[in-house]
Amino acid sequence: MKNELTMPRLRPEMEKGVLCAWLKEPGQAFKKGEPIFEVETEKVVSQIEAEQDGVMGRQLFEEGDEVAAGAPVAEIEE
Amino acid sequence: MYYYVNQSDDPYYNQAFEEYLFEHAPEDDILLLWRNRPAVVCGCYQNPFAEVSVPAAQKAGVAIVRRPTGGGAVYHDRGNVNYTRIAPKQSDGADYGRFIRPVAAALNRLGIPAEFTRTCDISVDGRKVSGSAQKIAGGRVLHHGTLLYDTDLTALRALANGRQAHYETKGIASVPWPVDNMKRYARMDTEAFTQALLAELAGPDGVRCALSAGGLSEVRRLAEEKYRSWDWTFGKTPAFSFRREFTWQGRELQIAYEAKKGVITAAKLPENLAYMERALVGLALRPELLQAVCGALWEYFL
Numbered sequence: 001m002k003n004e005l006t007m008p009r010l011r012p013e014m015e016k017g018v019l020c021a022w023l024k025e026p027g028q029a030f031k032k033g034e035p036i037f038e039v040e041t042e043k044v045v046s047q048i049e050a051e052q053d054g055v056m057g058r059q060l061f062e063e064g065d066e067v068a069a070g071a072p073v074a075e076i077e078e
Numbered sequence: 079m080y081y082y083v084n085q086s087d088d089p090y091y092n093q094a095f096e097e098y099l100f101e102h103a104p105e106d107d108i109l110l111l112w113r114n115r116p117a118v119v120c121g122c123y124q125n126p127f128a129e130v131s132v133p134a135a136q137k138a139g140v141a142i143v144r145r146p147t148g149g150g151a152v153y154h155d156r157g158n159v160n161y162t163r164i165a166p167k168q169s170d171g172a173d174y175g176r177f178i179r180p181v182a183a184a185l186n187r188l189g190i191p192a193e194f195t196r197t198c199d200i201s202v203d204g205r206k207v208s209g210s211a212q213k214i215a216g217g218r219v220l221h222h223g224t225l226l227y228d229t230d231l232t233a234l235r236a237l238a239n240g241r242q243a244h245y246e247t248k249g250i251a252s253v254p255w256p257v258d259n260m261k262r263y264a265r266m267d268t269e270a271f272t273q274a275l276l277a278e279l280a281g282p283d284g285v286r287c288a289l290s291a292g293g294l295s296e297v298r299r300l301a302e303e304k305y306r307s308w309d310w311t312f313g314k315t316p317a318f319s320f321r322r323e324f325t326w327q328g329r330e331l332q333i334a335y336e337a338k339k340g341v342i343t344a345a346k347l348p349e350n351l352a353y354m355e356r357a358l359v360g361l362a363l364r365p366e367l368l369q370a371v372c373g374a375l376w377e378y379f380l
Binding site for chain 1: 121122123146147148149150169170171172197198210211212213214215216248249250316317
């Protein structure tokens with residue numbers, strides 16, 4: 001089953017964020033609670049943690065890309 | 079509140095000290111005041127080549143440092159006091175007022191008419207005296223900010239004045255803003271100001287903490303292996319394109335290159351210099367390596 005990771009809306013008024021770093025490569029497994037990517041908005045670097053166990057699938061953005069809040073950023077395989 | 083004392087002015091060590099507290103210190107409400115010798119401190123996801131002239135910084139003896147928080151490049155010297163707060167996170171996004179309001183209030187008590195302005199600044203008479211940034215990870219937030227007290231503003235403007243024109247790059251851009259010092263309001267030297275601010279922020283119940291010998295040794299390791307390393311400061315740079323036109327010995331020259339992670343991946347030089355192109359591809363953008371290939375022209379590549 002495939003699922004997806006999305007750009008989180010870290011504050012209600014957040015429209016977009018910079019996906020600044022992937023902390024897992026495609027094919028790499030992660031556990032719930034592990035940091036999987038980093039986002040920068042308003043001079044804050046936020047580590048985004050996995051909400052469930054999974055394996056990183058295809059990444060839809062490169063590091064440094066600006067992404068709308070709520071948009072899919074990667075596929076995950078459970 | 080728990081506070082740590084770090085008297086070092088080594089910008090790499092100080093960044094490591096702060097990171098160690100964020101990752102390992104057990105207290106949940108931490109304050110740290112610290113000062114750097116002259117340095118340009120770039121945001122975690124900036125292109126440092128684009129934000130500061132590496133040749134100019136090298137000539138001025140100014141360190142270039144990458145910090146772990148967001149935002150743009152700032153100039154530090156011993157006239158600038160940095161404050162760090164580490165606490166449990168209360169929200170997933172920016173949470174500035176919680177940390178900035180107490181600092182502005184402490185400055186007011188020291189006679190400085192400081193106000194919390196814009197998203198994460200402190201200003202006096204409409205000029206910025208403090209900028210701040212955060213990192214949120216592992217359930218904690220690290221908030222830190224500069225406090226321009228008696229900084230060399232000429233050096234600040236020369237070295238941290240926004241992105242240089244010849245770079246086309248991803249990454250976070252710096253936003254220059256009119257700045258000022260606070261010393262004329264408080265009328266004490268920077269050391270006395272630092273102590274007075276510590277007393278105001280920590281309050282009478284502040285508890286002084288210290289790192290163990292093992293902790294200090296870990297800070298030194300982190301300073302050497304991470305913050306002082308070329309790989310962390312320059313090797314993390316997003317892909318960028320560089321293009322510059324200039325006059326050299328009476329001739330108009332145009333140089334262009336592409337770089338990824340601080341290493342040149344393609345170069346285009348004028349015909350009379352084309353022999354350098356092969357040596358440039360694969361070369362890390364380090365002054366000494368560029369100098370070996372390009373001689374006195376090296377400065378034009380950064």
